Amino acid sequence: MGAGVRPHVVAQLAVSVDGATAGFAVDHARFYALATLWQEDVTLIGADTILAQEEALRSAPHPGPRPAGPLLAVVDSRARVREWEALRRVGHWSDVLALYADQTPARSPDSSIAELITGYDRVDLAEALDLLGSRRGAEVVRVESGGTLIAVLLELGLIDELALLVHPVIVGSGGPWTTSRLNLNLSLANAEEFEGGVVWLRYCVSLGRGAQGSSEVGESVGGDG
Ligand SMILES: NC(=O)c1ccc[n+]([C@@H]2O[C@H](COP(=O)([O-])OP(=O)(O)OC[C@H]3O[C@@H](n4cnc5c(N)ncnc54)[C@H](OP(=O)(O)O)[C@@H]3O)[C@@H](O)[C@H]2O)c1
Incomplete structure (x- = not known):
């Protein structure tokens, strides 16, 4: 692409x-x-959806990344998600990517999670999608959310289906x-x-x-x- x-x-x-x-x-x-x-290239998930599952994630089996799986990208302007390693190893995704903004709170210096930074105080969703296309070669993104993230994306005209x-x-x-x-x-x-x-x-x-x-x-x- x-x-x-x-x-x-x-x-x-x-x-x-x-x-x-x-x-x-x-x-x-x-x-x-x-x-x-x-067969999405990227699964885009809202931070609150991840937070609702964090406890279950900790005790879930962790077979390791699935190389053929999609990339998991989480919109997390406030750096609330903690279980990145568990997400990476849960067996659905090939890797994880944190979508942050300029003003996202400082991360731990030993964090090895890949980051994509767009926007000032919140992730710029249009730019993030563009960069997922241009830098990661994503052709299809599937969004999972309880509705909040999807409603924002719809308002921005960023949902096709x-x-x-x-x-x-x-x-x-x-x-x-x-x-x-x-x-x-x-x-x-x-x-x-x-x-x-x-x-x-x-x-x-x-x-x-x-x-x-x-x-x-x-x-x-x-x-x-
Ligand atoms: N029935 C279903 O299909 C389904 C699917 C998934 C989850 N769920 C349930 O839904 C609940 C969680 O979903 P939710 O709707 O509350 O939250 P969500 O969509 O998972 O998370 C909200 C996301 O929207 C982002 N956001 C909000 N306004 C924004 C803006 N203006 N610009 C950029 N990003 C923005 C937030 O980012 P920041 O906070 O990082 O800024 C956050 O990542 C849980 O109970 C879960 O179990 C149901």
């Missing part, structure tokens, strides 16, 4: 019918089986994964129902923003396919 070419960015989320990303039993086997469709694994449950707490007032056109690329009533919805995110009003979004979903 040539320098400066931004990778294709897909965001994958497991959600309830009311849009929650936590508080229900996620069909992880299905979620990660579907994730393999993209949104894939939701909708679980037949209403959680009733925690709120939806995005409360953004952003109005975007989506076109349905694929819909599939699985055992247990779990539904897979894949949308292309069009570059142009939708007009105000939900009817316009409703009309465009499933329009062009």
Whole structure:
């Protein structure tokens, strides 16, 4: 891939019918089986998603890096992630990369974690994606997040594809994964129902923003396919 070419960015989320990303039993086997469709070069993960798993990570088996696996890049402007070595050795990723900003707190002098620094007080997500393309040759980036990072990327126009694994449950707490007032056109690329009533919805995110009003979004979903 040539320098400066931004990778294709897909965001994958497991959600309830009311849009929650936590508080229900996620069909992880299905979620990660579907994730393999993209064969991403980079898995981009929000720091809070990693922090939610740090305790489990410490006690998980650590077979070592998987050379054929994607690179794990974590957006971590505040240097909150500690378990980098465990992430590197957990057996999913080939290596790990910390995405930091200029103002990220000082790291331990003996840290051997590769860093990519963009932005002043927060990671500049557009620049980070550009650099993942130009320096790391990434063509496909898959984003995993409870919604916060995905919503920010969507607001910045940096998501090309949104894939939701909708679980037949209403959680009733925690709120939806995005409360953004952003109005975007989506076109349905694929819909599939699985055992247990779990539904897979894949949308292309069009570059142009939708007009105000939900009817316009409703009309465009499933329009062009
Ligand atoms: N259902 C699912 O599919 C799913 C998937 C993953 C996780 N989860 C659950 O979701 C929860 C965690 O997800 P979350 O949504 O709270 O957080 P998250 O998306 O994992 O993390 C938030 C990320 O957004 C970054 N960020 C926020 N605003 C930004 C900005 N303006 N510019 C640059 N970066 C920005 C933060 O960076 P800094 O803080 O480093 O600045 C942080 O890395 C956990 O409970 C986890 O178990 C669910």
